[in-house]
Amino acid sequence: MSAKAKLRREMSAGSPSSSSLGDSLARQVGSKRTTPGRGHDPELTRQNILAVATKEFAEKGYSGARVDEIAARTNTSKRMIYYYFGDKEGLFVTVLEEAYRRIRQIEATLDLAHLEPEDAIRALVGFTFDYQNSNEDFIRLVMVENIHQGVHLARSRAIQDLNVSVIHTLRDIYDRGVSQDLFRKGIDEIDLHMTISALCFFNVSNRATFSQIFKRDMTAPEMLAKRRETVIETVIRYLKK
Amino acid sequence: MSAKAKLRREMSAGSPSSSSLGDSLARQVGSKRTTPGRGHDPELTRQNILAVATKEFAEKGYSGARVDEIAARTNTSKRMIYYYFGDKEGLFVTVLEEAYRRIRQIEATLDLAHLEPEDAIRALVGFTFDYQNSNEDFIRLVMVENIHQGVHLARSRAIQDLNVSVIHTLRDIYDRGVSQDLFRKGIDEIDLHMTISALCFFNVSNRATFSQIFKRDMTAPEMLAKRRETVIETVIRYLKK
DNA sequence: ATATTAATGTACGAACTAGTTAGTTTGGTC
């Protein structure tokens, strides 16, 4: 029996809410089966490949990632990677797309409109910090894409649309802050977004070199909490009158 | 005649101050010949390899860089890379070491002690911003090293020592600021350094994705000048009472 | 039942890639 068949069996047999739900995405994706009872399950196969590929690309970069290695960790074969994604680049683009989609999707549910401007900023920055810190894969994929001059992102219309919404949210909060005479005038929202991104991103992206040079474990909870406060405080102080 | 021999000839013949000084480092390094008149010039060869390798690693990442490609762009042969640097990793470690050495060396000449605390911070942040923006290679090498979890940096005692001095400079300025009642108490200097680094680094490291998503040319002079001001202002506002 | 299409597995190959082998050139020394 193939590994794929084994996975199928595990999913159809046993309790409906799988006990292995806590397992890594790479081993079993959370998506519901599109067509229960089918021997062939394209969506499951696709998701399984994507989950494994995300790990591999985030860990080793685009050039360092090996298609054979991804295939080996999959419940299916290398042939399926080429069947669904065309080539290594197509696979990477999809991985990147999905990663962006995930963060923007959660971000969209934040509902900051009902908060006071300062609290809204605190919430947004706090969320960004937390999300990026607990989703190192996303950060690393973005780093990898930047090393490659954004050539893959350029090929994906989808990603570009996704990201503009953040700016609208930010603009809304900022405008309210200005009209309440809390925030300074003349601040550009993209500039502000950049400041927030920079402060949150660096913490994860430069973990390795920074912690080695300054002997600090940047993943330690106390460290993280302190840094989180600093980042929020920095942004607030930049905005306030 | 070999390419190497050609280069030698170009350097020994002609005017003493070479007219090709403006050429890329990759084609001719600035170092003086250690042993004038020799057909073999080890230091020149070494520097030539390093200059080419710096470009290649910065451009394509560690795994994406090709030893053969580096060799081809060199005035010497692939064998010499292995002769002087052992292997690909040894070459990368040396490239990284040299890149860190360059920035810290210039940084050390800044002489901020005679400036008022606020001006000193402005000068330091301004310098960091300018240096990082005009030395994209350095930023990219650090990104590459972070993608690889800092394994190469770990092997280099030299780099780690180099970086501690920044913290002392920062501590000195900060302490003066606090005793003059200009800066808030209780700010950790490594935390402060991280904020400065984050704000300056991101501008270069995430250029590709950021500018593509938000349609901004982050290398445009006006853009750069504006961002520079924002970064300095952000740091100052974080420090001030 | 049967034809048709979608999904999948196996095995392989052409091109590439880090590193090496075996030898040559160069300038200085005795």
Added chain:
DNA sequence: GACCAAACTAACTAGTTCGTACATTAATAT
């Protein structure tokens, strides 16, 4: 001018890596 060590080269090797040709199985429509 014979000899030596450092600097250097061309060609090669062993292993890797992306991608594909070909065969097969499962699902769906008729």
